[in-house]
Amino acid sequence: MKIGxxxxxxAASAWAQDPAAIASAACGRENVTFKxxxxxxxxxxxxxxxxxxxxxxxxxxxxxxxFAYPTTKLGVDGKWVGANHGNSYLVFPVEPGEHxxxxxxxxxxxxxxxxxAHFTAEAGKVYYFRTRLVLSRSVDLLxxxxxxxxxxxxxxxxxxxxxxxxxx
Numbered sequence: 640m641k642i643g644x645x646x647x648x649x650a651a652s653a654w655a656q657d658p659a660a661i662a663s664a665a666c667g668r669e670n671v672t673f674k675x676x677x678x679x680x681x682x683x684x685x686x687x688x689x690x691x692x693x694x695x696x697x698x699x700x701x702x703x704x705x706f707a708y709p710t711t712k713l714g715v716d717g718k719w720v721g722a723n724h725g726n727s728y729l730v731f732p733v734e735p736g737e738h739x740x741x742x743x744x745x746x747x748x749x750x751x752x753x754x755x756a757h758f759t760a761e762a763g764k765v766y767y768f769r770t771r772l773v774l775s776r777s778v779d780l781l782x783x784x785x786x787x788x789x790x791x792x793x794x795x796x797x798x799x800x801x802x803x804x805x806x807x
Contacts, residue, residue, distance in 0.1 A: 664716070664717055664739050665714055665715070665716065665717065665739035665740055665741035665755050665757075666714040666717065666719075666741035666743060666753060667712075667714045667717065667718050667719030667741075668719075671712070671719050671805055672712075672745050672805070672806045673710060673712060673719070673721065673722035673745065673803040673804065673805055673806060674803065674804050674805075674806050675710055675722050675723065675724040675727070675801055675802070675803045676801075676802045676803075677724065677725070677727050677799040677800070677801060677802070678799055678800040678801075678802055679799045680800075681796075682795075682800055684765075684792060684795060685730060686765075687732060687762070687763055687764065687765060688732055689762075690734075690735070690762050691732040691733065691734065691735075691762060692732065692733050692734075692735060692760035692761060692762060692763070692764045692765070692766060693730060693731075693732055693733075693764075693765045693766070694715075694730065694731055694732075694733055694738075694760070694765075694766045694767075694768070695728055695729070695730045695765070695766070695767045695768070695791055695795055696713050696723065696728065696729055696730075696740075696742075696768045696769075696770065697723075697727075697728040697767065697768070697769045697770070697786070697791065697794045697795065697798060698711050698723035698724070698725070698726065698727055698728070698769070698770045698771070698801075699726060699769050699770070699771050699794065699798075700725045700726045700771075700772070701726075701771065708724065708725050708772075709744045709745060709746035709772065710722050710723065710724045710744070710745040710746070711723050711724075711742050711743070711744060711745070711770050711772070711781070712742065712743050712744075712745050713729065713740065713741070713742050713770075714740070714741035714742075714743075715731070715733065715738055715739070715740055715741075716738055716739055717739075719805070721801065721803040722745060722801065722803040723770065723801045723803075724801065726797075726798045726799075727798050727799050727800065727801040728794065728795050728798050728799075728800060728801060729800070729801045729803065730795075730800070733760050734760070735760050735761055735762045736759065736760060737757060737758075737759045737760075738757065738758060738759075738760055739755065739756075739757045740755065740756045740757065740758070740768065740783060741753060741754070741755055742754050742770045742781065742783045743781070744772070744781060752779065752780075752781040753781075754770070754781045754782060754783035755783070756768065756783050756784075756785070758785065765788065765791075766785070767785065767786040767787070767788055767790070767791025767792075767794075767795075768783060768784065768785055768786060769782075769783075769784055769785075769786045769790075769791075769794070770782060770783050771784075
């Protein structure tokens, strides 16, 4: 009986996964920060290049009052691909197959948050995700959710394109 219990405890600990390892499969290196500029000109929705899928990630700040609003970084498969600031979106191509997304705040004011998601991309398809930061007196919540294509197209039409470059 004791041997069975000990074996069960060892098996359970083997199944447990390190949260940092899970996040590192989607996020990039910790020390990367971005400078973000917003392109307010209207853009024609892009189509995926042959053999690729296209991903839009829209940050919905929910307000036009953006004083001291944190930047949200986006990682894909362990590499940062860009960042959004306020109401904005970024777009990038991916190969077909399974991908792991990560969003986190680039902020020294709000506690570090990571939100993860995965999806399987098909060539020729367009995918939309939305990030939101919900702040209250008792909780700070960062969300990363897939969005219906109609809602995604609408948000892309009304929000500016985020042009982000890594800070040196």
